Amino acid sequence: MKVMPAAAAVLLVLVLLTWLSFRASNMDAERFDRALGALDRFAMVESALQRDVLSARAGMLRNYDPLVREVTALNELVRRLRDAASVDAEEVAAVDRLAASVNRQEELTEQFKSSNALLQNSLSYFRLFTARLSEADRNDPLAPAVSALATAILQLTLDTSSAAAREVTERLNGLATQPLPPTDFDSVQALLAHGSLLNDLLPTTDGVLKALLDKPSKRRQEAIRTMLVAHQDVLRGTAQRYRLLLYATHCFCSVFLSTSG
Amino acid sequence: MASLLVIVATAAAASQPEIPGLQAPPDQEPISSVPSPPPADPFKLALGERLFADPRLSRGGSRACSSCHDVGTNGADGNRHDKAFDGSDLPFNTTTVFNAALSFRLGWEGGFRTLEAQAEALLENSGPMGTTIAEVVGKLSADPKITRQFGEAYGHSPDRASLLDAIATYERSLLTPGSRFDHWLDGDAASLSIEEQNGYQLFKSLGCVSCHQGVNVGGNLFQRQGIFHPLASPKPEILRVPSLRNVAITPPYFHDGSAPTLDEAVRRMAAAQLDRALSDHQVEAIVAFLSTLTGTYRGTSLVVAPQ
Numbered sequence: 419m420k421v422m423p424a425a426a427a428v429l430l431v432l433v434l435l436t437w438l439s440f441r442a443s444n445m446d447a448e449r450f451d452r453a454l455g456a457l458d459r460f461a462m463v464e465s466a467l468q469r470d471v472l473s474a475r476a477g478m479l480r481n482y483d484p485l486v487r488e489v490t491a492l493n494e495l496v497r498r499l500r501d502a503a504s505v506d507a508e509e510v511a512a513v514d515r516l517a518a519s520v521n522r523q524e525e526l527t528e529q530f531k532s533s534n535a536l537l538q539n540s541l542s543y544f545r546l547f548t549a550r551l552s553e554a555d556r557n558d559p560l561a562p563a564v565s566a567l568a569t570a571i572l573q574l575t576l577d578t579s580s581a582a583a584r585e586v587t588e589r590l591n592g593l594a595t596q597p598l599p600p601t602d603f604d605s606v607q608a609l610l611a612h613g614s615l616l617n618d619l620l621p622t623t624d625g626v627l628k629a630l631l632d633k634p635s636k637r638r639q640e641a642i643r644t645m646l647v648a649h650q651d652v653l654r655g656t657a658q659r660y661r662l663l664l665y666a667t668h669c670f671c672s673v674f675l676s677t678s679g
Numbered sequence: 680m681a682s683l684l685v686i687v688a689t690a691a692a693a694s695q696p697e698i699p700g701l702q703a704p705p706d707q708e709p710i711s712s713v714p715s716p717p718p719a720d721p722f723k724l725a726l727g728e729r730l731f732a733d734p735r736l737s738r739g740g741s742r743a744c745s746s747c748h749d750v751g752t753n754g755a756d757g758n759r760h761d762k763a764f765d766g767s768d769l770p771f772n773t774t775t776v777f778n779a780a781l782s783f784r785l786g787w788e789g790g791f792r793t794l795e796a797q798a799e800a801l802l803e804n805s806g807p808m809g810t811t812i813a814e815v816v817g818k819l820s821a822d823p824k825i826t827r828q829f830g831e832a833y834g835h836s837p838d839r840a841s842l843l844d845a846i847a848t849y850e851r852s853l854l855t856p857g858s859r860f861d862h863w864l865d866g867d868a869a870s871l872s873i874e875e876q877n878g879y880q881l882f883k884s885l886g887c888v889s890c891h892q893g894v895n896v897g898g899n900l901f902q903r904q905g906i907f908h909p910l911a912s913p914k915p916e917i918l919r920v921p922s923l924r925n926v927a928i929t930p931p932y933f934h935d936g937s938a939p940t941l942d943e944a945v946r947r948m949a950a951a952q953l954d955r956a957l958s959d960h961q962v963e964a965i966v967a968f969l970s971t972l973t974g975t976y977r978g979t980s981l982v983v984a985p986q
Binding site for chain 2: 480481482483485486490528531532535536538539542543608611612615
C-alpha cells in the first residue's frame with residue numbers, strides 16, 4: 419500500500435523537474451539569435467547596395483545584377499525576420515515598417531537603374547559631340563555656344579540645383595538658335611538632344627541617390643534590434659529564475675532523500 | 680574653356696575603338712557567363728518537363744506551354760503574335776523561355792517576380808491557356824500515371840503548389856550556357872572573330888550595354904522605350920529590358936514583334952534609344968557580336984523556330 423503514494427510522489431517530482439528544465443532552457447534563444455543574425459546581415463546588404471549604387475553612378479559598376487541580388491536579399495531577410503518575429507504583435511509591426519522601407523528602396527533602386535543607364539549614355543554622347551564640334555582647327559561662331567553649354571553641363575554634374583539646371587536650359591536655347599552649317603547640323607542636334615536629356619536626368623538621378631543614401635531603414639532596424647534584445651533579456655531573466663528554482667528543487671529532493679533513508 | 684577641355688579629353692571613350700587583333704576579355708566585363716542549371720530534384724524536373732508539354736493545361740486540351748515555347752528550337756516560336764482562344768492576337772510577342780529564370784522580372788512589362796507566379800497567371804489568363812488551376816488539378820488527379828509521378832516528386836497527389844513548382848523547376852533548368860561569347864568571357868580568345876570582337880566593342884561604346892548587361896545581357900532593369908524617336912508600338916511606355924541571350928535565333932523582335940530581322944531591330948534601337956543612325960558596317964558588326972550569344976541546350980546549339 420505504501421508503494422502507490424511513493425510512486426505518485428516520484429512521478430510528481432519528475433513532472434516538476436521536467437517542467438522546470440523546460441522553462442529554464444530558454445527555447446526562444448535560437449529564434450532571437452536568428453532574428454539578430456538576419457538584422458546584422460540586413461545592415462551589411464543595405465550598405466553593399468548603397469556602395470554599388472554609388473559605383474554605378476560613377477560608371478565603375480556597369481552591371482546591375484549585383485543591385486538585383488542585393489534587393490532580393492533584403493526582401494528575403496525581411497521574410498526571415500517576419501518568421502522569427504511571428505509571435506509578437508509589436509515585433510510584427512516593426513518588421514512591417516522595415517518591409518515598407520525595403521519596398522521604397524526597391525522602388526528607388528529601379529528608378530536609379532533606369533535613369534542611370536540613360537545618364538551614362540548621354541554623358542558619353544555629350545562628350546563625343548562636344549569634342550566633334552570643338553576640334554582645334556575649327557574657327558566658327560558655334561564654338562562659344564558649344565563651350566558655354568559644355569561648361570553649364572559640367573557645372574550641373576557637380577551641382578544639380580535648379581539654378582544650375584536653368585543655366586543649362588538657357589545655354590541649350592542659346593545653341594538651338596544659332597544658324598547651323600549643314601555639316602554640323604546632325605552633331606548639334608545630337609548635342610542638344612543629349613544635353614536636354616542630361617538636364618532632366620542629372621537632377622533626377624541625384625535626387626534618387628540622395629533618397630537611397632538617407633538610410634531610411636536604419637532607425638527601423640535599430641527599433642527592431644532594441645525590441646529583440648529587450649525581449650531576449652526578459653526571456654533570459656525568466657530562464658535564469660527557473661534554473662534557480664530547478665537547483666532549489668534538486669537540493670530539496672537530495673536533502674529529503676538523504677534524511678528519509 | 681577648362682570644362683570644355685575636360686569634356687573633350689574624355690571624348691575618345693565614346694568613339695569607336697580600333698581593335699588590333701584578337702583580345703582576351705578584360706577582368707570586369709559588364710556581361711557575365713550563363714551558369715549551368717541549378718541542381719534540382721530529378722522527379723520534380725521530369726514531372727515539370729512532362730507538364731510543360733501537356734495539353735491538359737489549357738482549355739479544351741488544345742495547347743501546351745510548349746506550343747508557343749518550343750524547347751526543341753529557340754524556346755519560343757516564329758510568330759509575331761500568338762493567338763488567344765477567341766482568335767485575336769495576344770498583346771505581346773512571345774518571348775523565349777530559355778534563360779527566363781535569369782531575368783529579375785518576367786514578361787514584357789515585368790509584372791511577375793517568380794516563374795510560379797507567371798505560370799499561374801498564364802494558365803488562368805483567358806488568352807494563352809484559358810483554364811483554371813483547379814480544373815487542371817482535377818484533370819491531372821484523374822490520371823493514375825501522372826498522379827503517381829506527383830507522388831514520387833512531392834509525396835502527394837497533384838495540387839496547386841506542386842503543379843506550379845514542377846513547372847517552375849523545369850523552367851529553371853532551361854538555361855543555355857556554352858555560347859561562343861561565354862567561352863570568350865571565360866578566357867578562350869579564339870572563340871570570337873575580330874569582326875565579332877569589334878561588334879562587342881561597338882555594342883559597348885555606342886551605349887547598348889548600358890541597358891543590356893549582366894548575365895542575361897538585359898532582363899535586370901526597366902526602361903522607357905522611344906527615348907529619342909518612336910521604336911515600336913508606343914504602349915506600354917515602360918518595358919522590362921529584354922534579354923539578348925539567343926537573340927539571333929529569336930525573331931521577330933520587340934514587344935509587338937514588329938522587327939522581322941535582327942539588322943532592322945539593331946538599327947531601330949540605335950535610333951530610338953540612342954539617337955544614332957548606324958552605318959551598314961556598324962549594324963553588321965553588332966549583329967555579328969549578337970550572334971555569338973547563342974547558347975546550347977542539352978549539348979545542342981539553339982536554332983530559329985519555323986514560322
